[in-house]
Amino acid sequence: MASNKERIEQLEAGIGSIHDNVSRIEMGMADKFQQLETTLHRVMETVSISREEVVGSTGGRRRDNHHSGRAENKTPGTQKVQYAAYHLEDEANEWWQATKRAYAEEEAEITWEVFEEELWARFGSTECEDFDEALSKIKQAGTFRDYQREFERLVNKVQGWTQKALVGTFMGGLHPSIADGIRMFRPKSLKEAISLARMKDEQLQRQRRTQPNTPQIQRNTQQNSKGSLTTKRLSWEEIRKKRSLGLCFSCDERYTPGHKCRQPQLLLMEGESGWEASEMEEPLVEQEPEISLYALAGWSES
Numbered sequence: 001m002a003s004n005k006e007r008i009e010q011l012e013a014g015i016g017s018i019h020d021n022v023s024r025i026e027m028g029m030a031d032k033f034q035q036l037e038t039t040l041h042r043v044m045e046t047v048s049i050s051r052e053e054v055v056g057s058t059g060g061r062r063r064d065n066h067h068s069g070r071a072e073n074k075t076p077g078t079q080k081v082q083y084a085a086y087h088l089e090d091e092a093n094e095w096w097q098a099t100k101r102a103y104a105e106e107e108a109e110i111t112w113e114v115f116e117e118e119l120w121a122r123f124g125s126t127e128c129e130d131f132d133e134a135l136s137k138i139k140q141a142g143t144f145r146d147y148q149r150e151f152e153r154l155v156n157k158v159q160g161w162t163q164k165a166l167v168g169t170f171m172g173g174l175h176p177s178i179a180d181g182i183r184m185f186r187p188k189s190l191k192e193a194i195s196l197a198r199m200k201d202e203q204l205q206r207q208r209r210t211q212p213n214t215p216q217i218q219r220n221t222q223q224n225s226k227g228s229l230t231t232k233r234l235s236w237e238e239i240r241k242k243r244s245l246g247l248c249f250s251c252d253e254r255y256t257p258g259h260k261c262r263q264p265q266l267l268l269m270e271g272e273s274g275w276e277a278s279e280m281e282e283p284l285v286e287q288e289p290e291i292s293l294y295a296l297a298g299w300s301e302s
Contacts, residue, residue, distance in 0.1 A: 023206065030145070030198070037149060039087045041156050044123070081115045095122050131157035138173045144201040147173065148194060155190075166190045170197075177204060 088096050099118050103110050110118075135154040140147040151170060155161070161169075170193050171179055181200045187193035234242075234249060242248070248255040251262065 019206070019209070023202070026205075027202070033145070036089045036092070037152060039089065040092055040123070041152065043084045043087065043092075043119070044156065078109075078111065080112050081110055084115065092123070135161075135169060138169065140173055140175045140178075144175070144178065144197060147175075148197075163189050167193050170194070 085096050085100075100110065103114075108114075131154050135151070135158055138147075138151055138154065151173070155166065167187055167190055170190060171183065171187075174197060178197050178200045181203075182193070182196040185196055187196055239249065242252075246255055247253065248259060248261065253259070253261075
């Protein structure tokens, strides 16, 4: 039969295994979200490039492609839509399925230009937003994942930023608990800074899960209970008088075993100078040792 120590060790080993499994699951989910963000950014970049090309061309080209017949299903534009839709996942894929179903009910074709407009309407931002200003003022207000997602979104909207400027802005917006832990490594690229920040954030998350919650003492309740007690000063004469009459020190009622005062009070006893030495201390009387004759003879006195 296993002892308590062995059971505790087995329990600790099981808990450690559970923590490791949870950490692996979280890392897998984080990688999955990272892949989704990368795919979505790639699609947005492709849409942005195509949008610039369309704006630079004549407006008749877009109208002709939009009203083209079913015979042009294998045009390069349609192939780009299929390629982009193939890489959509999760929220982006749900949006695409709903959009494709709506156009199918209207028997309308989704060309690259239509796909581009729908994608910008769903995931694009307003044109009045200054991305350079927003990137320069970004701060981590929530989780690190939210901060990373917003930072990468703004990075994809700006141009002319060097790696040094991006790293400095990324480090400056991080929470101090993360930034202070990775600043010593001096990352040279944005990729390196994000990787270090992710590892530091995961370390902090593990520490929070393993630290027990310590209960806080409610001092206000204790102070309020103490403040409700009234203070009563008793002189030594009053104490002796109450004791001789068999009265309670707090209240003037008769004291019996198990007595409880109606109103709790805090008693403060005042001592008299010089009384303790005269009343409490008894003189020591030296006595010479004695032994009876019966004890010497081995008899009892009874």
